[in-house]
Amino acid sequence: MLHLNRVATAATISLALFSGIAEAGETIRIKDITGREVEVNVPVERVILGEGRQIYFTGALDTDAPFKRVVGWRDDFQKADLDGYNIYLQKFPEMAKIPTFGGMKDGTFDIEQAVALKPDVIIMNTEAKSATEESGYIEKLAKVGIPLVYIDFREKPMQNTDESMRIIGKLFGKEARAEEFVKFHDDQLARVTDTLAKAGDIKKPVVFMERAGGYSDDCCMSFGDENFGKMVELAGGINLAKDIIPGTFGTVNPEQIIASNPDQVIVTGANWELYVPGGAWVGVGPGADKAKAEEKLAALMKRPAFTGIEAVSEGNIHAIWHQFYNSPYQFVAVQQIAKWLHPDLFADLDPEATFKELHERFLPVAYHTGYFASLKAGL
Template sequence: MASASEPAAAPQTPTTVTDITGREVTVNLPVRRILLGEGRQLYLLASLEPQNPLASIVAWRNDLIEADPATYAQYLEAYPELAKLPAFPGQENGLIDIESTIVQKPDVVLLNLEAMRANEDAKYIEKLAELKIPVLYIDFRHYPLKNTEPTIRLLGKILGREARAEEIIKFRHQAMARVTDVIARAKPERPKVFIERIGGYTDDCCLSFGAENFGKYVELAGGHNLGSDFLPSTFGQVNPEQVVASNPDHVIVTSANWQAYVPGGHWIPLGPGADPDELQKKLEWFTTRGAYTGIAALKTRNFHGIWHQFYNSPYGFFAVQQMAKWFHPDLFADLDPDATFAEYHRRFLPIPYKPGYAVSLADKD
């Protein structure tokens, strides 16, 4: 019961909403207790609730802590209570911790699309439904151009932040249009681009993207994604000999600080506040990979690194703008992706902007 000095919380109303898979789910709105099936869902939650993004979170998976330590450190500095938030381990496509979920008694559980199969097979959704705990699926990863905006609108609705959700969507539209409108008018020749996915996380070569996610970002930025020629789905692996034969004009490595997973690995520690000199040094190693022997990008030094988490966040507009500058520097001489992302931080996030999300060997020469 609220004290005399505290306003009573708004009453919750059972409301039917539709998640990213088309499931109709009844949720008590506005939600007050959210369990994040992936910690990186904070990227959007904080955009919608910048005054106190932790107010409604009761537990989360520990992936933000491990996969994006620099961003975690920023939020921890701003909100020291984050260290006490219950965290549970797990995999992107794995089961949620159902015991932790039940204990926290959330109003809703947010799961990413790739976890759907595992949780359906284990009947976790039905088990939680029996306890009146609804589950909503969201997606930034598999079909980001299709599903990111519906995901923003869905979270805006359940939080009672519909107007702010539309502001975020409008910002994304405008940031993307600064590239796509120019490409549509100029119709430049499209360079061949190879994306090496999670560079340095494993020694395998060459993990890449098909026609979705970063593959789609390449096309929007005025390039031709080579992975789309060989991979039938969003994620897959291209034979190194095929990469050499395809002779890419640009190689883009998606990477991040993965010290928690691969101590001392070849990953590039991209992210907020990263040291530019260290990024250049770590990117240089990728020019030695056999898959890139003699390719055009090697001769022109068009090797680039970009923050891997753009593949799983509402921030994909930065990746599109940055790649457009790499592919067509003359067309986009006045475009400043860092300024765009800094503006997003000022308008929508409770943490300051720190550059460090991209690096290029071409910039060094």
């Protein structure tokens, strides 16, 4: 358990545990997504985000002022989602002044800078856990009264998204708002899973999910039985790499793809101009140029791993926004994948409308199309 230099009475902690709802200024004991029990004074007013893309959930809870608690964040938002970053920057120019950090995993996190910002909590993704523990950051932060809380939208997002949103809701004093989001998330996911359950025994196409296709010359990164791999299964498909990749992320060699002859190929992409200028990646995302995305997607299908496979000859080639893999919006991706895999069964389902409703109800910026692209047969 992580102890702070703040004092909380046993009665206060017990009340928080039984009620699950924090009153202003009380210290509660929160169990983070890894099972650690952490004492935090809530609602938090000063937050360091261990990843810039955590603004995806901050914006869903602090919709009117998504940066009001953020006193520092990792420097990945602009690099990993340039189009999304620019949309937020246009509406919230003050975000450019927020101090940025390197990552825990790559050893560039500046703990002295973090302490100087006097955060009430640091929110980290679970993938940083090993590096955080090895460096002794948790103990160092505890000595100056700064708690660290883990959440997860990436390693096991379909399992941990709802609970992660509830944890953040407690930290922010936005429990009701978090529950509203969770209900919307679950209801929209059920539109796919309930329909598939009622359909009974249907043919499930084999799907190859390529992670960040064209980001590098390597072929081909993919997903095991989690993240986009799990989304494929929920959408009524068979994830080609499920039994090849033992963890969440890994690689499938070209020969395995050709031998498996997938029915559908889905490539994740985003605007990675700051990471790989002029790269072969497919720039889908908010406001993306659809024609350019389709052109780059077609070029990727000329690589040896995809020559002669069923998906290419039938034109079942798609691109999807990479950041669904690391945000609480992944139910939109499940809807879109389901529509690609079973167009007749999901003829009335409109993932674009779902994502637009999510923006209108929960997010501080307007919806922009461009998150998906597909090729037609023969291209």
